[in-house]
Amino acid sequence: MSPPLAGGAPWPRIRLDLNESAYPPLPSVAAALQNEVGESHRYPDFLPDRTRGQIACHLGVVPERVTVGPGATGVALAALQCAVRRAAEAGVATPALLTSTPTFDGYPILARMVGMRFDTVDLDDDGGVDLDRLLTAITPETAVVVICSPHNPTGSVVEEGDLHRFLGAVPSHVLTIVDEAYVEFDERTPDLHRLIRNPGVVVLRTFSKAYGLAALRVGYGIGATELITDLRGHEVPFAVGRAAMAAVPVALDAELELAQRVRSMRGERDRLVDMLTHMGFRVLPSHGNFVFVPGAEGVAAGRMLRGLGIAVKECDAAGTRITVGDRSSTDHIIDALRLTSRSA
Numbered sequence: 001m002s003p004p005l006a007g008g009a010p011w012p013r014i015r016l017d018l019n020e021s022a023y024p025p026l027p028s029v030a031a032a033l034q035n036e037v038g039e040s041h042r043y044p045d046f047l048p049d050r051t052r053g054q055i056a057c058h059l060g061v062v063p064e065r066v067t068v069g070p071g072a073t074g075v076a077l078a079a080l081q082c083a084v085r086r087a088a089e090a091g092v093a094t095p096a097l098l099t100s101t102p103t104f105d106g107y108p109i110l111a112r113m114v115g116m117r118f119d120t121v122d123l124d125d126d127g128g129v130d131l132d133r134l135l136t137a138i139t140p141e142t143a144v145v146v147i148c149s150p151h152n153p154t155g156s157v158v159e160e161g162d163l164h165r166f167l168g169a170v171p172s173h174v175l176t177i178v179d180e181a182y183v184e185f186d187e188r189t190p191d192l193h194r195l196i197r198n199p200g201v202v203v204l205r206t207f208s209k210a211y212g213l214a215a216l217r218v219g220y221g222i223g224a225t226e227l228i229t230d231l232r233g234h235e236v237p238f239a240v241g242r243a244a245m246a247a248v249p250v251a252l253d254a255e256l257e258l259a260q261r262v263r264s265m266r267g268e269r270d271r272l273v274d275m276l277t278h279m280g281f282r283v284l285p286s287h288g289n290f291v292f293v294p295g296a297e298g299v300a301a302g303r304m305l306r307g308l309g310i311a312v313k314e315c316d317a318a319g320t321r322i323t324v325g326d327r328s329s330t331d332h333i334i335d336a337l338r339l340t341s342r343s344a
Contacts, residue, residue: 013309014329018323019152019321020214023264026254026258029213033246040242043238044240051244051245054248055248059192064225066228068219069235072204072205072221075202075221078221078231079177080114082175082234083095083175086143094141095117095143097110098142099146100123100151101121101123103148116143123151129149131158131162138170142174147179149163149183150182153318155286163178163190176198178201181219185266185287186287198224202223203221205220205221212261276291276293276333279334279338282297290322293320295318299317301337304340305322308339308340310332
């Protein structure tokens, strides 16, 4: 049983393990969702062409460069399916996905679903993606390389110049997924238009994180027209629901409100880092809506927090990832760790 708070109040259960937004949907988005409730007996569009056009307009690209799916995970699955087929056509019996670990738990699952081997290299000592290590690990069987920036779970970013040098060295048979699920939290957003000039790159983005629409399951990929046409061949009919289709254009229009929420999250992230550092923890620099406490100390801290009803993400022996919540969530984290240290 968890120890009580002062006054006998029980410790609340706080979810800080899935990198969800600390905020509910923006008021304008919530109103659009409410309006859709009465139409729930109606199917959504057969394919998300309307949503594709809205996203493309927002990004300043043609719709032919955009594919939409049930979360960025759904788009990633389509990319792996295309890569497996291309590998088979090239005579590769056991295609592989290569990435840096620890990483998003979905990638090994997706690789297994499509029959890919899951090859990995370690992050560098500071939790960053080691591009040289990745490049050296590419083999003729490598069909896909995944680069997360900001990286989940450490929050590191790949410098834009380094990324382009890497892409220029990747063999032509390899598809590169640049996973930008947390890009809105990054202070220095890479030039999307420059990235998608590379015919072998698909950039993944989502409405689940900064936009706070995780339950709606809508994400998208951007790339060269030929590549995206291939991926669109795997768009599942009716996969993007009416609620998501109603929310997307309103969310895209609410740029000022979104920017304010991102600023608030960054401020709370800095506050959490400062408080953890003051307590003696090492915290890696983060450009996401989470922080990472590495090593055995991080694992131990994460287990303490979970024992006190605060859910955080343990990343094997690498450390613990803590989603940035609101001010109250941060206070609970620090109070819990202080209580544990006093009890030790």
